[in-house]
Amino acid sequence: MFRGFFVKTISFVGYTVQYGCIAHCAFEYVGEFVSCSGPSMEPTITNHDVVFSERISRHLYRIQKVIGLEGDKVCTSGPSDIFKTHTYVPRGHVWLEGDNLRNSTDSRSYGPIPYALIRGRVCLKLWPPQSFGVLAESPNDGRIL
Template identity: 30%
Template sequence: MKIPILIKSIFFGVPIGITLVDSVGYVARVDGISMQPALNPDKNSTDYVFLNRLAVRSYEVKRGDIVSLISPKDPTQKIIKRVVGVQGDIVKTLGYRDHIIKVPEGHFWIEGDHTGHSMDSNNFGPVSLGLLTAKASCIVWPPSRWQVIHTDLPASRAPLNVRRTAISY
């Protein structure tokens, strides 16, 4: 009995596809205005980004990275934000209960680029690295926005201990 080629393709293709999505990455739509102007620069556009799972496999993130993570407020939701502080950084918050906070070990501080229009660490505090799922590597759609996403952190949002180090040189 011969197995049709379509069934063979599905039998081998589905597990390979699932493995690639789970270990390498996937394309995701970015909803909302919280990451403007870096993502979704105007209300009439929606960016699709490649979320690279390999880039965060060791749970190492850098200041300025745009990352995807499981929301600390709603575990059924994924959010995308910029890393402002990593463990040990002293961060000046924007409305959090403490005006200045030291990011604990195993955590990071995230914020949306559109200050005041984002549900981020200023609402729920430092985020566990265990919630990290991927790093946004590039914008893949629309074609007019194709680009690699660079690690940029506005100087005004740099952690206080980093600012002091930069000034002393």
């Protein structure tokens, strides 16, 4: 009786370890589900939306859109600024911005972000069900010159 219990316990522990290893590899190298909070990406992504961030194509705890790649000239001023300012994105960096420019902490605050800090790419919106699918285009066209 004790032997049967011991064998079942060891078997359960073995399956649990196997599942843990598979789950770790999937979340680390394939992608992860992210529950979003904050107004930075409104109206594209709102509070409590669940998105899938894939990591296959590129290895932030913040969700922002890539506005400019290295060598691009981007507009660094806000939408209501009278005088527009511009900068060039340096080599090995990207320019990130939220869709809600009035309420977003992004490259306009921090400057260009190194490629090494990018953890993934949001490719699908999963929740709420009525907005399931590939993310819509950014409402901030014209930020790259």
